[in-house]
Amino acid sequence: MSAQSMRFVHPAPVHPGDRVAILSPASGLPEIYPVVYELGLRRLREEFQLEPIEYPTTRKMNSPLVERARDVHAAFADPEIKAIICSIGGDDQIKLLKYLDAELIRANPKPFFGYSDNTNLHIFLWNLGITSYYGGSIMVHWGRAGAMHPYTRTYLKRALFERGLYEIEPAPNYTDELIDWGSDDLLSKQPKMYPNTGWRWLNGEKIVEGVTWGGCLEILDYNLRASRYIQANENYEGKILLLETSEEMPPATYVYRVLMGMGERGLLQQFSALLVGHPPAWSFECRRSPEEKEQYINEQEEAIRQALREYHPDLLTVFNLDFGHTDPQLIIPHGGYVKIDALQKRIFVEY
Template identity: 55%
Template sequence: MRRTRVGPYPPGMTRISYPPKPAPGDRIAVVSPSSGLPGILPLPHELGLERLREEYGLEPVEYPSTRRMGSTPQERADDIHAAFADPEIKAVVASIGGDDQITVLPFLDRELIRANPKPFFGTSDNTNLLAFLRTTGIVGFHGSTVMCELGRPGAMHPQTADSLRAALFTSGAYELRPAERWNDVNRDWADPATFDAEPETRPGTGWTWENADRVVEGRSWGGCLEIVGWLLMADREIAHDLGEYDGDVLFLETSEELPSADEVFRTLRNMGERGLLRRFSALLMGRPKTWSFERPNSPEEGARYAACQREAVLRAMRIYAPDTTIVFDVDLGHTDPQLVIPYGGLVRVDGPARRITVTY
């Protein structure tokens, strides 16, 4: 089995460790490192806070910019610092994503956060903070924002809820499983009727495997593809020694902005030209979101979009990393359910058995 170097660490390689876990009854921070959208659309936010209290037994604590649109990068960084520095706060959860968290990174105090490691949960634009935590030496958790997953109308998807519970409270291995039913069509968060019933779901389609003749294990890196591209352009939170990623497991997913197949290919191509793609032992490609309010695709149109994206990924990987194990349609991104991926934590991809196991 190919393994990444998980320790002892060679000189210069980042030492990455899991932070202590919260327990029921603990206080956890709810922050908005990207967008103060809870202040404009409070219904899913309030529902998510209620579920943190009633279903997970945690006490959410909000900060000054959590519900304030237009907060400065410094103000959002101040909230992050306050959450990590407070010994009574045992975990940090993002309210939602956005599109400018990259501007917060220069204001973050790496030593303060390193001295106070805590589990951080977030997706989409929160890829920025997750990447920052990995380069700081802390495992983060790609998954479950307050408004999206915890604030899901009707009830949380059972696979999301189980994955989040395991990631919050346990430290062992957790096997990811293909979605039994899934959805990527949203309803209006401003309409109270939206929250009267669960979203309609479709039967799961399983995972699709390429080069599945081996077992690999490594630390994860990646996140939302668009944000990874921005980090690469800004040269932020990317190891200058690409040997840092040797044998790791890359995971990627695309957002509700529905990037074109050409854009997906070009981002992967540029990662390949930088020498990144060939470093990873496996790629987990999230099930693509195929519907948005701006582009309300029919199921047939969505299927064509997903097929074009898959071909774009395969084209890039065949050029730059033709032997890499690839798994498509893992439920780790902007679709529902959403499984939590430990960012910088261990991921085992067993091709012959068609199994994926993460360590929370």
């Protein structure tokens, strides 16, 4: 079935007291950082009233792909499991997809939460016509140092428990300077937050509505290179592209080249709008000053603008959304409806 004729299934919301699967279909970091992971589980129970159910590979690093796939199948097939939440991202999940039973998953749709390397599973679900939710990680968001950020908590609760059209707003503050998971005072530390500069608009004066597709740029690049899970160009016509970069902080030249490849492929031209996540510009290995961070962010934005000038000069684009690797995090539907009103500078998403 082509995406043009596809109707996306919105899995039912969860309710307090429901059982939810906690999976590690990418990296098994809960084994290495159990304190962070268990903090996230505790908040899921206490602040969301949900019962986390773990699987054999959830706390296991370097699990064989077939074992990870077995856990994914078990979570989707179990009628007592009402949603699936990833523990963390990783870097090899594309290799998992060939082991997945598409018909089993199609027959048992349920809300799926994850980001970063979990872009692979979002693409897999999109191809099955199942709406998923880009964002949310037990270790990063529920297990956040100090306390969950109220902005993240708000959008997680909407995506989990509610259904309907909601207006989203920029986060009041943000950070990319996360707390070291190995620090002794992890539970009491608060991340250093910075004022958020808000959204930046390109090619406004229009209203665009459509279904979203995309995710982490580096993982989209995996899929574009493999060309196994990317559909024909025309199946993305009118869709809204989501892009964000990871904590690996790819250089602007790489970002441009990925979009150049999409343009040469004829794919970039299919989209009716582009939403870009706020890029992280700091890591423990690369501790940039505020001025250096601003330069990195501006260079990435210019790389995207350059690609658009060449391949899709009239594409409505909004920069600096909060759905990526910075904190706090907006949860955005993947394969879900979004309305972008550039006239009033407002965005609405359907959970």
